[in-house]
Amino acid sequence: MPVKGAQGVKFVYIAQDHVQSVAVAGTFNSWNHQADYMQQTGERRWELERSIAKGRHLYKFVVNGEEWIVDPQNPNISEDGQNNSAMTVTENGEVLIRTTDISARNPGFMYKNYSALESPEWIRKAVIYELHLRAFNENGFTGLAEKIGYFKQLGVNVLWIMPFGLVGEQKRIGKHGDPYAIRDYYSIDPSFGTAEELKAMINEAHANGIRVIMDWVMNRGSVDHILTETHPEYFTRNENDEVYYEVPNRDYFAGLNFDHPDLRRYIKKAMSYWFAEFQFDGFRLDDSDITPSAFLTEIRNELGQNGREFVLISQSYDEYHHVDSCDLTYDGSLRLMIKAVAEGALSQKDVIKIYHSYTYSFPRGSLRMRWLEEKELSRVAEYLGPKLAKPAATLLLTVEGVPFLMMGQEFNERTFNTWKSLFDDYQLDWTPFDQELFEHYRFLIRLRTEHAAFWNGELIFIKNNQDKVLSYIRKSKDEEFLVMVSFSEDPLVLEFEEKNIADRITGAAKQVVYRSGGANPGNEHHAPDWRMEPYESLIYRIQ
Structure with missing residues (x-):
């Protein structure tokens, strides 16, 4: 279990067998399993001490360069559905480990010492729906505008639009490539439509009481991003002085060098352009758990100068993001708990303790974006089984926090298989359409949005x-x-x-x-x- 050391955070691993190498990979080193090797200090004991910035960090030990394992001494497993060890480093370098002993009577450090920033009322009342234009409908922005009636029928009131910019060509995987490998932060892929059609779609959503969130790619661009030629200093570089992305197995990305102040200004200016020119209502910040927290605060301050309400959604589990920069952080714990309850691995008492441990380890008033599905995991009906899909939806839509749905979740769409489905031609399969599940979602969404007891109550x-x-x-x-x-x-x-x-x-x-x-x-x-x-x-x- 990590602890505060003399020079930073100290990790200790006790091997069960003789091993040749152990490394620590996590959000603090972009999951680079070759960046932080531990030193052998005993026959089976390995240690590492390194400086780590304040905030929530996920990590694993990498044994012999191949086996990725959670920290056997750390009971805090992340709520991201990917089985990572988790810790929070305070501004004083102390290491916080969330346990089920944290409760209303025994609140954690962050709950006792911090309050979340004030968020607009509309995000508290939100039910968020994530979609990709090509997958959800034909005819891009115009086709989506024609679908606004569907969202009104379902009752969702915030649309989250996945990236629609030009995707890099170099090292592209699949016909369309990874939609997060953006080649130009100011671009629109013409296959989705024009800037005027995007504005018309957002105006149509707003006219029907629906907010629109833009998915912003943090930390990286495509390896052939337009700035790699004009401003190579904006990107991280390897030992051969080539642009690269430190996260493993992402050769088509170029990492951003946030140490460069001009890059930070460029990103903030680009985000301000989309916010002001197109009237987006905020941004979902992709992989913000490996973005410098201070830069997230800079983004919030920059957008705040526009004078219009907005929200920032952090794809992280970081308590500190609620204090200075973001309105929502992720929470996938419901998906994990439901499966464990159904299988008899968790009791009702266990669930209550886990639920409260999250509530009272975050700053007071924190809004968590709760989900059953997200782009890196399988469909919830596949994970839990189809019979658990309805009770899982009930829990999602009646507990605290802000619920978010992945496109097709509401009618038991079966073909979407993580965001990698989007690398090639792909559209949701609308047949068969589970009308009973759709009506279940529809009723509960309306119950939630129309009654403050669910979106603003105890x-x-x-x-x-x-x-x-x-x-x-x-x-x-x-x-x-x-x-x-x-x-x-x-x-x-x-x-x-x-x-x-x-x-x-x-x-x-x-x-x-x-x-x-x-x-x-x-x-x-x-x-x-x-x-x-x-x-x-x-x-x-x-x-």
């Missing part, structure tokens, strides 16, 4: 006698809901530790707001019997 867990059922209250000043979600393949009968919960409902309007797989959503009234069918979601209004 979450209070109500313990029950079934480990595979999560039950909790969402409560605002004016309204209160009881949510019950079963991840069990068997029917169950619930008993609550809070004995008066039944009286609070049966003594009121006895209103079932939603019952998946049972009664139709609506104002059905009956006394609760606390019986739950397999994989059922049940929501009561408490009046």
Whole structure:
């Protein structure tokens, strides 16, 4: 487990067998497994001490140059779904390890000492939908404008548009290449349309109450980016003085040299152009966990001069990003917990402790962007199994934070296989369309966005006698809901530790707001019997 050392963070690895080499690779060295080799200090003991900037860092040990393993001594595993060890380094060089001992009664360092920056109300109420233009529809920006009615029907109110700029040609993989290998930060791929068509699409979204977020590629451009010729000093270079990207297996990228002040000015000016000229409502910052935190703050200050509300979404799990620069950080813990609950590996009590440990290890008021799917992982129905897709959606849309959907998630699209699907000709398969799952999402999205209890209220867990059922209250000043979600393949009968919960409902309007797989959503009234069918979601209004 890493600790504060005399010169920085000290890592220790105790090998089970004799090994030839051990290295540490993580967000602090761009996952370069050849940058930080550990020194053998005993027969099986390996050590490394290095300076690491403040913030959340993910890492693994790399044994013999091939085997990537988590730190056996560190219990904190990242919520990114990729099984990384995690730590947070404070401004004083102390190393924080999140454990389930962190709670409301025992808050962590960041919760006790920091508050999150103030964010616009619209992002608190948001349900975010990520899409790629070519994959989602034909006819680029114009085709997407014609799909605004679909988003209104679903109820999402923020669109996140994946990169649409010109992609580099050199070392390109596939017909279209990686959409994040942008060749010119000011460019639009003409296959998607024109600048005027992009503006028309954004105007159409805004006219229908939908915000639009631009996906911004941090840290890198394509290896043949236009600036590599005119400003080679803007890029990282290897021992042969060639532009390169330090992250392994990304030969088609050129890394940005953020030590160069002119590069920073260039990036901020480019982002300001898209923000002001096209009226984007903010940016999702790709791979911001390996971007200098101070530069993220510079970006926020630059955009703030425009005088218009905006948000920055950080693709990181860094507590410090909430303090100075970003409105949202990622949280994929629901995906992991649901699978563990369904398989019996986590109890209800475990889930409650894990959930609270995240809440109380981040700055007060932090907004986490919660997801079941994201571009680097498989479909949630494939990961959890199709029967768990509906209860998983219920949890996503009724807990705290800001939910985000990957395109097609709402109708159980089956063909998307990470962002690498986009390297060649690819479109979502809209047939078969799971109408039942779509209606499940549609109802819960509207419930969430129309009731402050879900987007701005407390979450209070109500313990029950079934480990595979999560039950909790969402409560605002004016309204209160009881949510019950079963991840069990068997029917169950619930008993609550809070004995008066039944009286609070049966003594009121006895209103079932939603019952998946049972009664139709609506104002059905009956006394609760606390019986739950397999994989059922049940929501009561408490009046």
